Amino acid sequence: MKTLLGRVTPWLLVLTSGLTGCSSYFHQPTRPQAARLGEETTVTTDLRQLPPAREKVVAAVYKFRDQTGQYKQTETGAGFSTAISQGTTNILLKALEESGWFVPIERENVGNLLNERKIVRSSVAQYKDGENLPPLLFAGIILEGGVVSYDANIITGGAGLRYFAMGGSTQYRQDRVTVYLRAVATKSGKILKTIYTSKTILSQSVDAGVFRYVRFKRLLEAETGFTTNEPAQMAVTEAIEKAVHSLVLEGVRDGLWAVSDKAAPQMKTLLDAFDKEKTVMSETDVYGVRKNPVSAPFWCLQPYGSVWRYSGDYGRHTLQIGYGASFDFHFTPKVALQLNAGVGTLASRGAFKTDVGTLDANVLFRMLPFQRTTPFFYAGVGMISQRGSTAFELRGNRYYKINTGAGLQYTPGKVFSLRTTLEYAQPLTDELDGLTAGRFNDYYLRASLGVVLNLGRFAPPNLKTAKKP
Template sequence: MYHKFYKVIAVISCVFLLHGCGTYFNQPITIENARIGEDTEVTKTLRDFPPPVEPVVVGVYKFRDQTGQYKPTENGSTFSTAVTQGATTILIKALEDSKWFVPIERENLSNLLNERNIIRSTRKEYRKTKNTNEPQLPPLLYAGIILEGGIVSYDSNIITGGLGARYFGVGASTQYRQDRITIYLRAVSTSSGKILKTVYVSKTILSQALDANFFRYIKFKRLLEAETGFTKNEPAQMAVSEAIEKAVESLIVEGIEDKLWAAKAEPEVVNTLIETYKAEKHEAQNTALYDRYFKERRTKISAFLKGGTALVSGDYNNPELTYSAKIGARWYFNPYLNVNGSINKFELTNQNAFSKGFNAFDLNTELSLLPFDRLSPFLFGGVGIVNDDDFDTTLFKFQYGGGVEYLISDKIGISVGATHNLVLSDELDGVVQGKRDDQYFNFSFGLNWYFGKPAKASKKSRLQKQEQNIELRELRKRNRKIRKEGIIREDKNE
């Protein structure tokens, strides 16, 4: 028996380790050569943007760490900063990758001016001896837009947790921690000082640790001990780079939408780019802090089918688990509250004493605790009737229970739940004995099908959705108009 248990623990440990097998089986054992820096997920998006009609000359004086936070440790903090101090350089690289901006040197402008003065003085001394006329230094580029902002927040340990198990000296565990970095980027007009656009981006930083160990006395004076595992930390510099590149992407698209600059592409391409960004922005605005996306998911009408077990709690001893099947439908008043009815076929059995089939009809009011999430606990309660297969006896009852539902798609969900049925009679098992009425339990696994449109949260949310649809329709009309005008111009030019 113990050998079988060890095998189970070994399998669980392997599952933990295989979750990060890419890290585990690529451990650094040799000195690595320098290589070109990695790209983030957003770098390719920036490079694939349609080109601008004319690149914008921008100046970046300081895009710095405004948090003033030092790197946390177990014993407090160190004098090392929590985030990189080279955010200005990262921003300039992102501007270059996008091909939409021409960044000019402003971070170390004094060095540039000193070097130009050295060139002028050297040329002046050279002219005295050689009597030659050399061209003057070309003027410096000036920026039409200044980019300001910085890293405004670094939050440590916004989520921490773990999981582990140990038995007879064999165990495995995992731990994780999540930090969060936030940046703001704004574009300022140098001619008027007006802030043209401000964007806000956040990025989480994940740290994980997995380990498995074995500690066991095999025989007298023979101890076997083994341990393995790894830790994986997402680089803070990569997180800062991705956040800054995402901010540049947002700045470009919102600038196109507000007519601050234009893309050298077909109207259909520009329209698709803007609509895709607006859909992403709408999703981000409806996503809470811990990646909880608030979306109206469950439709007004749904049907469900459940199967499971039933367990009687009556006047006989030794109850046994038997089958239970249920079919029904729900109608949602709003995402939180629904009323549902169901027909249930089940059997109740006590060993060698009682066994009988029953039918029940339930009418419940159900409350979804997290209706805008895919995974939502629920509670319910209501009234019902129960009778045997011969329909000789009809008994009234109350029931209550709860469970958890997970939406595997927009139309299909799976659920597990339990129901406690309180029969208002002591005649369910055919024996009237004691002061307590008969009871029974249902434990079920179910499939839910959703039909139609999602149930709306409130009148305010409906109005917001209507306004968004109106804006999208107007945007499509403008794009069609621009497209037609472009075709007419081309025909005239021909």
């Protein structure tokens, strides 16, 4: 049996590795591809679905360029290629056209246009008397700005596992590009509106492999993997299109331009959604994590149900049901003192079964106290004893124990939360099951799930600042 398992396991790993990388195999560029139209971003559709304007705005773009001057990073250092496309003016002009709210006019290479008009005038004057060119359009607004930042490696990480020369790993990296766009009134030079948008750029790789002897003089080696890099040009395009989309909405809200009368209800819906998005972004940090969406509790009361699993001198482990309640008093939003009382059953199939009661005192640490979802850890000491006919009746010897655990708490509203925990309890005795054997003491695991009642609150830092006069 062991021989068969040793032969089959490597081939199962190879099959798993192949399935992991099959998505890359299905899209391998094994032959030249024909030219195609450019890809669209998720914001392109939003631009095209904007309600029509009452009157389009004539807009000029002289220069909208990369202002970072940053070169593309390689494994050996910086190269001579820039990290950002130098054709961002073209991207902005196309976004203006897609929105349907602007009439973009040529200004980046206006010298070429004027020279060509001179040639036309001279030709018309020589062959067609009395025929003149119409005047050029003048812009109502000038759009300025550019790509002001390209931050590389703002988040990097990965994970991997290898066992007896078999395993796999994954890595990821996130960059960030930032765009500023401002509208300037041609007649007065006043800056009407400034828009700030950003877009992350994700790169990730996955690989798996095996390198081991399957039998004497038979070496098995296999590997697979793939890497994906989000194109920087697509990220810049999406950030610019988002800036144009936001410029239209904020301009309508501030009365800089108007929507057609028939599309007013649709525009109101878009403005409400835009205001909600701005509110969410004001509470989100650069890594995409909500800053202070909820208040941290001051007191917490939690009844819970639990599942116990004993591990000791008897080999047959069974799961048993229990219940209990905990009370948390927070010194700070992150640190609390927890008192926990619970009852349960320790049992081994066909060997023994005993009802127990516990009383614990733990120090609890909440990692993200102002987030709706926060992990937490706790550790402390406690007591365990056999339980009598009621939950509050303890009999027999009382043993001290050490507790440590971790959990996750989700707060959908202000008052109630859901909490789940997994606890490891190590009694300082080997007599829980009535048998003293081996070098290690008995222990048990306890998993719990319950509803938390939050009383009193620590206000988030941004709310404290807002209350100051």
